Amino acid sequence: MNKIIYLASIILFSFSLNAQNTDHFRFLTQQLQETSNDSVKTEMLIELSKLTRSQNLSESLSYARQAQKTAESTESPELMAIAHNNLGIIFYHIGEYDQALEHFLDSKRIYETNRNYNALIGQINNICGVLLQLEEYDKAWDLYQELFEKQNALLAKGDSSNLSQLHVFYNSMGIISEKRGELKKAQSYFEMAIENATKYDYKNRLASIYNSMAENYFEQKQTDNALQCLRLAIEFSEYFDDMIELSKAKQQLSKYFLDQNSYKEALANATESLSAATKAGSNVLKGDSYHLLYQIEEQKGNYLNALNHYKNYTSYQDSIFNEKTIKEITRLEMTHQFEKQEEQFKIQNSRIKFIYGIIILGLLLGLVIFVLYYLLNKSRDKGAYLTKQTLEKDLELRERELVMKELYLVEKNETLKKVTKQLSEVQLKADAVSNEIIAESISLLKSSLNKSVWEEFETRYQQVHEGFYEKLREQFSFLTPTEEKLSALLRLGMSSKEIAELTQQSVKSVEVARSRLRKKLNLTNTNVNLSTFLAQL
Known part of the structure; x- marks a missing residue:
């Protein structure tokens, strides 16, 4: 780890990319005014959209929509696929996952029709990114296995053009492994991602990988390594003017200081996270930042401020994950x-x-x-x-x-x-x-307040899993209402941590309740999985 961080620190200041990006942006905007070729215009607009994506999503979206419009006039399937892909990435960062998925699928259809398997691999990865945001980890993992099978098939044919992009896949697979509790496995994926990004000179992607690695280190209680990764993530994101990754890094730092009861530092980093998210135009990150500010003010006892932040948080949540x-x-x-x-x-x-x-x-x-x-x-x-x-x-x-x-x-x-x-x-x-x-x-x-939430939940639950409560009460009539609710949540495959967050209990309390439920269901000292047992009722 120290070797990787040292190498990254040396690379970081080895060239002046900001100045190059600024000059390139000016050159493209000037050439865009002078050309009349729609194909060239499309390529220039897509490049301008990419250059502004990490700093200002609104500006990036404007260029992307112009690119899609000019691509349609060219009648070039390849340019249309690239334009759709670019729009999908922008909507993904904004938090409009339905539109992101629609553009990714449009791009995927074009590549499948044209048998462009190299580009198709990238689209599978983008769709997996949407699944990660929807917490569909197992489905995303299965898609990544399909992705690597396609990559190996290309390598067998002597095509190694996608090797330089493996850091994106490794980073995503590390995130999935971390979410599934496989922390050591996740760490190995993150290290491979850093090695690949460094080897192929994708230094602008390192901030994202270090952010992922920091979160995994925090889960392993390796605080020093986590903070070291966050420092690098902040340096890379500031160097490349990447407001999205800067917001993520500041959020993690704020959470760390909040756990240490260092409210001043926590508040400062959360405010900086919100500022970066606002500049980038990411609704997802703005919502996360407001939730963090709500937690800080709540613990400080500033309940009116906490309430205002919570209202902002729920407004963004409702806009992203609405019906x-x-x-x-x-x-x-x-x-x-x-x-x-x-x-x-x-x-x-x-x-x-x-x-x-x-x-x-x-x-x-x-x-x-x-x-x-x-x-x-x-x-x-x-x-x-x-x-x-x-x-x-x-x-x-x-x-x-x-x-x-x-x-x-x-x-x-x-x-x-x-x-x-x-x-x-x-x-x-x-x-x-x-x-x-x-x-x-x-x-x-x-x-x-909706006092009938649990009643509505049970009604809708019965619509999906018909007769579950009746079967449960018929076979185990001695269960309490609380144990019946726990059974329903376990049947959905929820972990103890998720149930604890949902029911405002400690993880330990949920584990104790699960143990008691196993005993009542006569599953003690058996290898039968509790969730599997309930799913079979």
């Missing part, structure tokens, strides 16, 4: 899967028709009629199969949509209750003016 966005992502995934299966069936049908066409030339009229009848029935069977697959995918995606919405409502409701309680405690000690303001805030919060 409309979830439904749109669901629709895009389902449509893409349907089109992919339909295309496969078209290819299969084309081959079958070709083979039978040759046979028909040598057969009698009766055999021709038989073959046509056979093909008709087979086509109907395939249509029924495709319809069945589509319905099953729709049910699966509806389940995720319902569960994501209800869990978010529960978390929001619990947080509002906590803030209301804390404000009520402060009200007793406040002066008359503050008392009136706090009373108004409490009234506002109480009106926002």
Whole structure:
């Protein structure tokens, strides 16, 4: 680790890239005014969009949309695919994941049609990035296995052009491993990512990797290494004027100081994180920064400031993970899967028709009629199969949509209750003016509380997992309502940490409750997984 950090520190100041980027930007804007070739214009606009992406997402988006418009006039599939990909990356950083996924899928379709497998690998990685934000870690991991299979196939053909991009894949696989609790495995991926990025001179990507590595070190309780990585992440992001990665690094530093009860340093870093996120135009990072400021002010006892920050946080959360966005992502995934299966069936049908066409030339009229009848029935069977697959995918995606919405409502409701309680405690000690303001805030919060969240959750849960509570109560009638709720959350595959955050308990309390539940279900001293057991009811 020290060797890697030392190498990176030497590289960092070996050249002046900021000046080069500024000169390049000026050159491109001047040439853009002088050229009339739409293909050249598209390439220049995409390059301008890339140059401004890490500093100002709004400006980058403006260039990207112009690039897409001029690409359409060129009728070049390659330029259209690149334009869609660029737009997808920008929407991803903004936090509009439905639009990001739509552009990534459009780009992927073009590359699949043109059999551009090198570019296709990049699109699979981008789609995985959206899955990571939606916490679909297992699905993202499976896609990365597919990605490496395609990469190995290219290497077997002597094509090594994608080797320079492996740092992106290694970084993402490290993030997935860290989220799955495989911290040592994650560390090895991050180190490979740094080695690859350094080898192929992608120093502008190192800030992102060091941010990921720092988070993993914090999880391993290796604070010194984590802080060392954050210092490098900040140096690289400031050097390359990368506001996105700077915001992420400042957030991690703020969390560290908050854990140390160093409120002044925590507040300063959280404020700097918000400033960088605002400059970049990332709704995701602005929401995260406001949530961090809310936590700091809450622990300091400044409940009015905490309330204001929390309102800002929820407004960004609602804009990113609202019901409309979830439904749109669901629709895009389902449509893409349907089109992919339909295309496969078209290819299969084309081959079958070709083979039978040759046979028909040598057969009698009766055999021709038989073959046509056979093909008709087979086509109907395939249509029924495709319809069945589509319905099953729709049910699966509806389940995720319902569960994501209800869990978010529960978390929001619990947080509002906590803030209301804390404000009520402060009200007793406040002066008359503050008392009136706090009373108004409490009234506002109480009106926002949804007391029937758990009832609605159980109703929607029954819609997805029909009869679960009835089966649970029939076989284990002695379970308490709290244990029934814990069973429902475990059946969703939630970890103890996630359940603790959702129910405002400590992880230890949840672990104790799980142990008691195992005992009541007669699973003690067995190798049966509790979540698996509940999923089979």
